[in-house]
Each structure stands twice: as C-alpha cells, then as structure tokens.
Amino acid sequence: MSQEPGGHVPGTGSAAGPDWPGNLAAACRGEGLSAAYQPITDTARGTVVGYEALARFPGFPEKNPEAWFAAARAHGRSADLEAAALRVALKARPVLPANCFMSLNVSPELLRTEKIREIWRGQGNLGGLVIELTEQTPIDSYLELEPDLNQLRAAGALIAVDDAGAGYAGLRHLLALRPSLIKIDRELIQDVDRDEAKRALISMLGTFASRVDAWILAEGVERVEELDALVDLGVPLVQGYCLARPGPAWEQIDLDVAHRLASKPPVTHRSTVRDIVEPATTATSTAAAAAAFDGARDLLMVVLLGEHRRPVAVLDPTTAALGMMTPGMKVNLDTPLSEALARSMTRTQDTRFSPLLVTDNAGRFAGVARMERMITALAEADPATKDQQQP
Structure with missing residues (x-):
C-alpha cells in the first residue's frame, strides 16, 4: 500500500537476498502481512477524523513496504499484493470509530483489474472510505479510469490524490480527477515554516481545493513549527x-499536540462560510423529508443526508414528494465566502441560488449557507461599502 523511503528494487532473488517469489506468494495469501493505521487530524479542533491504512510485513525479514511493492511489480504480482493489503486493512473497518474515515492506497493502473474490483464489491457500500491514488507508475490519461472512479463515487467512496505538487500529480491531473481530498507532497511540508515559496504554493493549492469542493491534507508533518505554519x-x-506514528487501530494523537491545536485561536484573516452557516432540518430519505414537510407547512427546505451524516441534496416540498434529488454543491466550513460565492455562480441557472451544503473537515453535515447571507456578509466586510453607508 503506502510507499516509504529507503527500499531497493529487487530482482529475482539470490542466496544473499529474499526469496521474492516465495515471499510474495505467502504475502498475497495474507500470510505475514498486517496493517498499521496513522491518524489524520483536524487542525481546527485537534481531533482525529480519519486514519490512513499502511501495509506492514512483520512476518518476513524484509520489512520495507517500498521493497515489497517494487518486488511485486518486478514479478507481476502487483494486483495480488495490493488486493491482499486492502483485504487486511479492511478487516478493521467494522470497528472504525464513528465519524472517522479510512484512507486506502491504490495504484491507479490497478483500479481496472478484477482483483481490485472484487475488493470493492465485497465491501458493498463504500461510505467512509477514501481511495487514495498513489504514484507507482505515471498515468498519462485518466479517461480509461473514469468508469471505475465513477463507480467508486457512486458507492459512496471519496477519491484522493497523493503527493500533489510532485511527480505526475500535477494540476492537469487534479483538474481531470476532481478529487475530494488532495494530499500535499511531504517535500513541500518539510521546513514549510522556513520557506516562503512553499507556503505560497500550499496556499495556492488550498485556494484550488476550495474551488473544486475538496480538502487539502498535509502529510509528513514532523516538527511542531511545521504544524504551526500549516x-x-x-x-x-x-x-x-x-x-502520531502509524500503529494499531485506533490510536489517538499526542496529547500535547492535540492541546496545542485545540488552544490555537481560529484563523481570522479572511471571512469564511463558518461565519454565516445556519442549521437546517435533515432527513435520511426522500420519504422522511416529505413527511417533515407535511408536518410543518412553513418548512422551506430539508437536507438529505447519506451515511456518516454526509449531505447529499437540498430538497423542497415538490422534490421530496416526487422522490427526486439533484446533488447539492458542498463547501467546507473554512471556505472563504468570496470563493464559495464564486463557485455557486458556476451552477446551472435553476440551482444557482440554492443554499450550499456546508461540511466539516470529516465531510459531516454542519449546516447550510444561503446566498443572501453570503452576499450580505461580503458587502458588510467591504471597506468601500462601509464608507458609503456612513452618514
């Protein structure tokens, strides 16, 4: 699954090296293979909102995952090994903590293989899973992957791109994929507190992510100074x-670091959706939404929720009664108001002024943002507007 530095590209094995054919055969059966889980943390609250599953090989002399996946590619066993790693990681899914997601690494070129497809079919609903496309081999075009990516999304999974800012995961591929999660390459994170250029690039990625309804995740944070800068x-x-280092399921982050994050004042250098979000009536089916409208004649909208309280659509009395829905546009609580308003204007004319669905950093429903409130808040924050309003 996940790659880590320091491995070698193995050959066919020798008296001095691993018996790769035999070792791979055993690992692909799940023998000597395990999973570690590294916490993913919400910087605003200092709480764990997800875990990345990482392959480990405790039953063999060779421990380095990079060496194992390189050997699998060299011996034509990539799909077998990744499928085995996914099966091991997913064994813990039934006890995944509430309101947390699990991130799973998959090589893009293997998405279309039956061995990987069987994994998803065996899981049924994929809500709460993030499928992270890793940089194993360059992919020139994602057009051939679109059917599989669309099926994963339809089953409830989110798509993530690993190592944004490095390798083939450039802006062209981000535009083609429209991922829900963009993982920033750890080379950009290293010494970010000392490098203005890196901070500028991360800020640019954050702006891009907010425009395409995605989150950014900084991986490889090793110093508190880097954390503070992020x-x-x-x-x-x-x-x-x-x-936190990768470990057993489901460990928490260092308590001192959690307190450090939770005690930090919120970033206030720009107005965000958080400033104007408001609650809304929710339902988990169109029938329940229709019943809510019947019970409250003055109710104007109901938000349809999917698994793990992820918002799906805004319903009015007519769409609820007919069982119809159009997926709503989602924004994060920390999306700048100006960007949220600009994005909302890209919608079709009949939905352009519908409320936006607001989510927290784990994708859970946090409320709605009405267009009139966003416009009013931006107008009030504009110094020129304030000057005009003064007597």
Missing part, C-alpha cells in the same frame, strides 16, 4: 510523526 495557512487536515 495551521496559520488554514490547512484543515494533517498527519505525520509530529502527531
């Missing part, structure tokens, strides 16, 4: 040794 930049999700 918090100041408004990065919503972080992971790394500074917070």
Whole structure:
C-alpha cells in the first residue's frame, strides 16, 4: 500500500537476498502481512477524523513496504499484493470509530483489474472510505479510469490524490480527477515554516481545493513549527510523526499536540462560510423529508443526508414528494465566502441560488449557507461599502 523511503528494487532473488517469489506468494495469501493505521487530524479542533491504512510485513525479514511493492511489480504480482493489503486493512473497518474515515492506497493502473474490483464489491457500500491514488507508475490519461472512479463515487467512496505538487500529480491531473481530498507532497511540508515559496504554493493549492469542493491534507508533518505554519495557512487536515506514528487501530494523537491545536485561536484573516452557516432540518430519505414537510407547512427546505451524516441534496416540498434529488454543491466550513460565492455562480441557472451544503473537515453535515447571507456578509466586510453607508 503506502510507499516509504529507503527500499531497493529487487530482482529475482539470490542466496544473499529474499526469496521474492516465495515471499510474495505467502504475502498475497495474507500470510505475514498486517496493517498499521496513522491518524489524520483536524487542525481546527485537534481531533482525529480519519486514519490512513499502511501495509506492514512483520512476518518476513524484509520489512520495507517500498521493497515489497517494487518486488511485486518486478514479478507481476502487483494486483495480488495490493488486493491482499486492502483485504487486511479492511478487516478493521467494522470497528472504525464513528465519524472517522479510512484512507486506502491504490495504484491507479490497478483500479481496472478484477482483483481490485472484487475488493470493492465485497465491501458493498463504500461510505467512509477514501481511495487514495498513489504514484507507482505515471498515468498519462485518466479517461480509461473514469468508469471505475465513477463507480467508486457512486458507492459512496471519496477519491484522493497523493503527493500533489510532485511527480505526475500535477494540476492537469487534479483538474481531470476532481478529487475530494488532495494530499500535499511531504517535500513541500518539510521546513514549510522556513520557506516562503512553499507556503505560497500550499496556499495556492488550498485556494484550488476550495474551488473544486475538496480538502487539502498535509502529510509528513514532523516538527511542531511545521504544524504551526500549516495551521496559520488554514490547512484543515494533517498527519505525520509530529502527531502520531502509524500503529494499531485506533490510536489517538499526542496529547500535547492535540492541546496545542485545540488552544490555537481560529484563523481570522479572511471571512469564511463558518461565519454565516445556519442549521437546517435533515432527513435520511426522500420519504422522511416529505413527511417533515407535511408536518410543518412553513418548512422551506430539508437536507438529505447519506451515511456518516454526509449531505447529499437540498430538497423542497415538490422534490421530496416526487422522490427526486439533484446533488447539492458542498463547501467546507473554512471556505472563504468570496470563493464559495464564486463557485455557486458556476451552477446551472435553476440551482444557482440554492443554499450550499456546508461540511466539516470529516465531510459531516454542519449546516447550510444561503446566498443572501453570503452576499450580505461580503458587502458588510467591504471597506468601500462601509464608507458609503456612513452618514
């Protein structure tokens, strides 16, 4: 699954090296293979909102995951090994903590293989899973992957891109994929507190992410100074040794670091959706929404929720009665108001002024943002508007 530095590209094995054919055969059967889980933390609250599953090989002399996946590619066993790693990681899914997601690493070129497809079919509903496309081999075009990616999304999974800012995970691929989660390459995170250029690039990625309804996640955070810089930049999700190393399911982050995050004042250098979000009536089916409208004639909207309290659509009395829904546009609590308003204007004319669905950093429903409130808040924050309003 996840790659870690320091491995070698193995050959066919020798008297001095691993018996790769035999070792791979055993690991692909799940023997000597296990999973570790690294917490993913919400910087605004200092709480764990997800875990990345990482392959481990405790039953063999060779422990380095990178060496194992390189050997699998060299011996034509990539799909077998990744499928085995996914099966082991997913065994813990039934006891995944409430309101947490699990991130799973998959090589893009293997998504279309039956061995990987069988994994998803065996899981049924994929809500709460994040499928992270990792950089194993360059992918020139994602067009051939679209059917599989669309099926994963339809089953409830979110798509993530690993190592944004490095390798093939450039802006062109981000535009083609429209992922829900963008993981920033750890080379950009290293010494971010000392490098203005890195901070500028991360800020740019954050702006891009907010425009395409995605979150950014900074991985490889190893120093508290890096963590502080990321918090100041408004990065919503972080992971790394500074917070917690990969370990058994489901460990929490370092208590001192959690307190450090929770005690930090919120970033106030720009107005965000958080400032104007408001509650709304919710339902878990269109029938329940229709019943809510019947019971309250002055009710104007009901938000339809999916698994793990993830918002799906805004319903009015007519759409609820007919059982119809159009997926609503979602924004994060920390999305700047100006960006949320600009994005809302890209919708079709009949939905352009519908309320936006607001989520927290774990994708849970946090409320709605009405267009009139966003416009009013931006007008009130504009110094020129304030000057005009003064007598």
